[in-house]
Amino acid sequence: MTTSSLATAEIEALLGRHPKGFDLSLERIRRLLTVLGDPHLRLPPTIHVAGTNGKGSVTAFSRAILEADGRAVHTHTSPHLVHWHERYRLADPSGGGSQLVSDAVLAKAVRQAAAANDDQPITVFEILTAVTFMLFAEYPADIALVEVGLGGRFDATNVIETPAVSVITAISLDHQSFLGDRVELIAAEKGGIIKPGVPVVIGQQAEQVALDVLTSIADRVGAPISVYGQDFFAYEEHGRMVYQDDLGLLDLPLPRLPGRHQLTNAATAIAALRQSPFAPSDAAIEAGMTKVDWSGRMQRMTSGPLIDIVPEGAEIWLDGGHNPGAGVAIAETLADMEERVSRPLFLIVGMINTKEPVGFFSAFAGMARRVFTVPIGMSESGIDPDELADAAIEAGLDAEPCDSVEEAIHLISANWQAIVAPRFVICGSLYLVGEVLGQTGLAPR
Structure with a gap:
C-alpha cells in the first residue's frame, strides 16, 4: 500500500x-x-x-x-x-x-x-x-x-x-x-x-x-x-x-x-x-x-536512514503523545530508562495547533538537555517551530527551532559531544511520528 x-x-x-x-x-x-x-x-x-x-x-x-x-x-x-x-x-x-x-x-x-x-x-x-x-x-x-x-x-x-x-x-x-x-x-x-x-x-x-x-x-x-x-x-x-x-x-x-x-x-x-x-x-x-504491537508509542528505531546519521550507540525513540497527560507518561518512561542507562536526552518535537504545548513540555523540565522544534509536513495545522520553541522555553527548557528532524540530529551530533551516546526522542504529534515512519520504510503492517 x-x-x-x-x-x-x-x-x-x-x-x-x-x-x-x-x-x-x-x-x-x-x-x-x-x-x-x-x-x-x-x-x-x-x-x-x-x-x-x-x-x-x-x-x-x-x-x-x-x-x-x-x-x-x-x-x-x-x-x-x-x-x-x-x-x-x-x-x-x-x-x-x-x-x-x-x-x-x-x-x-x-x-x-x-x-x-x-x-x-x-x-x-x-x-x-x-x-x-x-x-x-x-x-x-x-x-x-x-x-x-x-x-x-x-x-x-x-x-x-x-x-x-x-x-x-x-x-x-x-x-x-x-x-x-x-x-x-x-x-x-x-x-x-x-x-x-x-x-x-x-x-x-x-x-x-x-x-x-x-x-x-x-x-x-x-x-x-x-x-x-x-x-x-x-x-x-x-x-x-x-x-x-x-x-x-x-x-x-x-x-x-x-x-x-x-x-x-x-x-x-x-x-x-x-x-x-x-x-x-x-x-x-x-x-x-x-x-502486543503498537507503532509510534515509545517505539525504538533500530534501522533506517536516521539511525545511519546518529552517533554510534545512540538511541532514537518515537512517541506520538501530544498532550500534558501523554507528556507525563513519556517522561516517566524516560526516567525509568535513565535509572538503567543514563544518557543525555534530546527532544525533537513537532505539534499541531489544537494542542497545549507548554503543558506537554513541562513534564520534561530538568530531564531534557535541549529541545529542537520542527515543522510538520503532513498537517496544515502544525505550530511554527519558532513559536513551539518559545513554548518549550516558557516551560523551563532550552530550545531552538530547526527545519527538519534530520537537521536537529545533525546539530546535536555536531555540538553536543558526550562520553555516553545520546538518547533522541521524536515526539509531540502522531503526524510527526507518521512522517518519520513513512520516510524510513517502517509503516505499520
Whole structure:
C-alpha cells in the first residue's frame, strides 16, 4: 500500500469535497447508515474504547490477547500514522490473526459509502466510520474492537447501541475547543459511550473529578462499573507484571510496550476482556503481553536512514503523545530508562495547533538537555517551530527551532559531544511520528 493507492485516492477526493476538521454530531452518520442498511446493527460483539490517552494501547493489548486465544478480531483505530488502511484491521475467520484491509476492499467500501451519502453535508471521519461498520458487518469475526475518534458522546462511533463492554482510559486536557476546557467536561463527553446495563471498565485516572463524573454517569444509566485501583490492579514485582481482580491474581511477563503507563493499559484491557463474552484464558493473557504491537508509542528505531546519521550507540525513540497527560507518561518512561542507562536526552518535537504545548513540555523540565522544534509536513495545522520553541522555553527548557528532524540530529551530533551516546526522542504529534515512519520504510503492517 502506497500513498498513491486506490483507497487513498478515493479518500483524498472526499477531503476535497467535504470540510476538514470536526463537527460532532450523530445525525449525519445515522442518516448515512440508514441508506447503507444499518451495518452498525450487524456487528459482532463489540468492545468500545474511549479516552484521552491509552485507548490505542488498550485496543492493541485486547487484540493481542484475543488473537492469542484463537479469536477472530476486527479492529478499528484512529488516526493512522502512514496509510489510511491502518484504521481497519480485518480478522482471519480461521483464527490466523488479522491483516490491514486490502487496498481494493477499502477503495470499494469508500466508494460505496460516498455514493450512498450523495454529497450530503458530512465529515470525512463520519464516512470512514460508516466504512468501518460496513467492513465489520460484511466480514465474519468473533469480536470487534472499536476505538473512538474524538470525545465519545457525539463521536460517529457512538451509534453502537449495545456494546459488549465499554472502556474509558485515562482522561486529561485535549481538544479543548471541541470537548471543553476542564477535565470534568471532557470526562462527561467521554462518558457518553456508557450504555444502560453494559459493563464499563475505567482505566487509571490522574484526577478524581474525572472518575467522579464517570461513576455518576454509570450509576445514572445503570451500567456495572469496574475501576482501576478499586476493582482491578497491576504493578511490577521482580521483573514481572502482577494483575489482580475479583477473579484472582495473574503473574505475567512485563508488557512488550515500554513504560509504567502500559501496565495500567494492559490491566484495563485484561479487565475489559474478562467481562466480555470471550473471556480469555490465562495463557492467552500471558502471550498477549509479549506479542502486543503498537507503532509510534515509545517505539525504538533500530534501522533506517536516521539511525545511519546518529552517533554510534545512540538511541532514537518515537512517541506520538501530544498532550500534558501523554507528556507525563513519556517522561516517566524516560526516567525509568535513565535509572538503567543514563544518557543525555534530546527532544525533537513537532505539534499541531489544537494542542497545549507548554503543558506537554513541562513534564520534561530538568530531564531534557535541549529541545529542537520542527515543522510538520503532513498537517496544515502544525505550530511554527519558532513559536513551539518559545513554548518549550516558557516551560523551563532550552530550545531552538530547526527545519527538519534530520537537521536537529545533525546539530546535536555536531555540538553536543558526550562520553555516553545520546538518547533522541521524536515526539509531540502522531503526524510527526507518521512522517518519520513513512520516510524510513517502517509503516505499520
